[in-house]
Amino acid sequence: xxxxxxxxxxxxxxxxxxxxxxxxxxxxxxxxxxxxxxxxxxxxxxxxxxxxxxxxxxxxxxxxxxxxxxxxxxxxxxxxxxxxxxxxxxxxxxxxxxxxxxxxxxxxxxxx
Numbered sequence: 543x544x545x546x547x548x549x550x551x552x553x554x555x556x557x558x559x560x561x562x563x564x565x566x567x568x569x570x571x572x573x574x575x576x577x578x579x580x581x582x583x584x585x586x587x588x589x590x591x592x593x594x595x596x597x598x599x600x601x602x603x604x605x606x607x608x609x610x611x612x613x614x615x616x617x618x619x620x621x622x623x624x625x626x627x628x629x630x631x632x633x634x635x636x637x638x639x640x641x642x643x644x645x646x647x648x649x650x651x652x653x654x
Contacts, residue, residue: 560608563601564594 559573568574575581575598583591595612602608
């Protein structure tokens with residue numbers, strides 16, 4: 543495997559970064575996640591994707607005075623906080639979990 547020197551990588555243009563405040567992550571990402579760009583976090587069930595999103599959101603609010611929204615598509619209501627014991631991490635004044643799942647509609651008789 544070919545090794546690349548730091549002089550080669552330092553010559554590349556660097557994207558502005560948004561620090562995550564997550565210990566170790568800012569170091570391995572060389573400053574945080576790309577600023578103003580979406581970042582897709584992938585992994586198998588239970589590997590910590592939602593936990594990372596919650597931690598990023600909380601650190602952004604508490605450490606950097608940044609607003610944020612977390613959308614978890616597989617979980618409902620307070621499930622992310624309850625399952626991971628994070629319900630006490632909600633910063634003061636922050637909105638609680640909102641379940642945006644479609645509600646079943648009552649069906650009446652069809653046609654008359």
